[in-house]
Amino acid sequence: MRCSQCQQADTKVIESRDVADGEAVRRRRVCTNCQYRFTTYERVERPQLAVIKNNGTRELFSREKLLAGLYRACEKTPVTSLQLDKLVADIEHELYACGDPEVSSQKIGSMVMERLAQLNEVAYVRFASVYRRFTNIAGFEKELSHIRQRNKI
Numbered sequence: 803m804r805c806s807q808c809q810q811a812d813t814k815v816i817e818s819r820d821v822a823d824g825e826a827v828r829r830r831r832v833c834t835n836c837q838y839r840f841t842t843y844e845r846v847e848r849p850q851l852a853v854i855k856n857n858g859t860r861e862l863f864s865r866e867k868l869l870a871g872l873y874r875a876c877e878k879t880p881v882t883s884l885q886l887d888k889l890v891a892d893i894e895h896e897l898y899a900c901g902d903p904e905v906s907s908q909k910i911g912s913m914v915m916e917r918l919a920q921l922n923e924v925a926y927v928r929f930a931s932v933y934r935r936f937t938n939i940a941g942f943e944k945e946l947s948h949i950r951q952r953n954k955i
């Protein structure tokens with residue numbers, strides 16, 4: 803793996819660990835030339851999954867895009883990137899287990915919200931506000947009481 807800083811080809815793995823329930827390996831690497839440290843992930847290659855968006859168009863499922871949305875929702879919350887990695891891996895696992903080559907963005911959104919509700923209330927509400935496009939405070943409050951009730955169980 804080439805160093806992304808100095809482009810030298812020789813880098814050394816200093817730490818490897820299973821993440822996302824063993825679905826991926828995370829490696830910390832150090833460049834033997836400039837000592838730059840970076841992280842790589844290794845995961846099983848899967849067939850492409852199409853996401854049907856609300857307006858009916860299709861796009862390829864992108865874990866990076868999903869993660870980016872989650873990072874935004876979890877900004878300044880105690881949710882860690884490892885937790886988000888696991889959340890996305892869980893969802894991917896479930897999606898691929900269905901064997902369906904297409905899935906609606908709505909379904910993915912619900913799957914995310916279900917899991918996010920258990921991780922962090924603020925992140926959940928932020929994600930929900932983008933995803934469900936609440937138009938008023940009442941919608942927000944309804945959603946909040948819904949999740950509070952569920953977390954009590």
Ligand SMILES: [Zn+2]
Nearest residue numbers: 805808833836
């Ligand atoms: Zn380097």
